[in-house]
Amino acid sequence: MNQITDEEILQLFQDKKTQSEAFSLLVKKYQERLYWQIRKIVLSHDDADDVLQNTFVKIWKGLLNFRYDAKLFTWMYRIATNESLTFLKDKQRRSIAFANKDVEEMLIANLEADEYFDGDQAQIELQKAILQLPEKQRLVFNMKYFDEMKYEDMSEILETSVGALKASYHHAVKKIESLLKLEC
Template sequence: MLHLEDSELLSMFSDENSRNYAFNLIVKKYQQKIYWHIRRMVIDHDDANDVTQNTFIKAWKGLEAFKQEAQLYTWLYRIATNESINFLNKKRKVLLLPLIDVERELSNKLEADAYFSGNVIQKKLQKALLQLPEKQRIVFNLKYFEEMKYEDMSTILNTSVGALKASYHIAVKKIEEYLKSH
C-alpha cells in the first residue's frame, strides 16, 4: 500500500475517479489511531467499533468541504472526539444515568473486558482515568498514551495550550492520588 502525504490524499479525493481509492487510503492510514483514541474514551470494543465507523462516515461526508489548510489528522481526531462524547452523552440519556454512574458502568465493562490485556496496575490506571472529568481524560489520554503535542491538541479540542497544560497537570495529580489511595 502506498504511503502518501495527506495533501496528496486530499487532492486524490477531490478527483471523482480516484475518490473511493483515496478515502480507502485515508481510512487505512488513520483507522488505528482513531480507533485507539475512541477506545480509550468508550472502553468497550463494540462501542469503539461503532463510533469509529461513524467517525469515518462523517469524515466521508465532510471531506469535500474540508479546507486543505487544516491538518487532516487533527480534523479526524476532532470528529472522533466529538463522536465519543456524543456517544457517552446519549448513553447517559438513554439509561437516565448521571455522569458518575456512566463512569461506573465503564469501569464494570473494563473489569469484564475480554480484550483488555493490561496488568493490575494498568487496570487501576484506567479506573483512575474514569474518575476524571471527560475533558481531562481526553487531554491525559492524548498526552500520556499518544504523546501528542499541545499545539495539535489545541486544534482538536479548541482550547488554549496553557489551559491544556493546566488540565493535564491536574489530571496527573488526581490520578496519582487515586493510585496511592486504592
C-alpha cells in the same frame, strides 16, 4: 515505499473516479490512530468499532468541504473525539441500568466486561483513576500520557489554549497519583 501524503489523498478525493480509492487510502492511513483515540474514551472494543465507523462516515461526508485551515489529522481527531463523547452520552441515556448514574460508572462496568481488555491489576486501577477525572482532563491525560501528543495538536483538536491544556494535564497527573497512592 513512501506513504501517500494527505494532500495527495485530498486531490484524489476531489475526482469522482478516484474518490473511493482515495478514501480507502485515508482509512488505512489513519484507522489505527483514530481507533486508539476512540478506544481510550469509550474503553470497550465493540463500542470503539461502532464509533470508528460513524467517525469515518462523518469524515466521508465532510471531506469534500475540508479546507486547509486545520491539519487533516487534527480535524479527523476532533470528529472522533466528539463522536465518542456523543456516543457515551447516548448510550447512558438509552441504558436502563445506568440511566441515573454517571457515565464513569457505566465505563467501569464496560471495561470489566470487555474481553479485549487485558490489563493487570495496576492497569485496571489506573483506568479507574482516569475515569474519576473530569471529562476534559481525561481527554488531555489520555492524549498526552499514552499517545505523547504535542500540545499544539491537542490545542487544535480540543479547541483549547496550550496553556490551559498544560494546566489540565498537570492537575490530572497529580490527581491520578494521589488516587493511586490511596489505592496502594
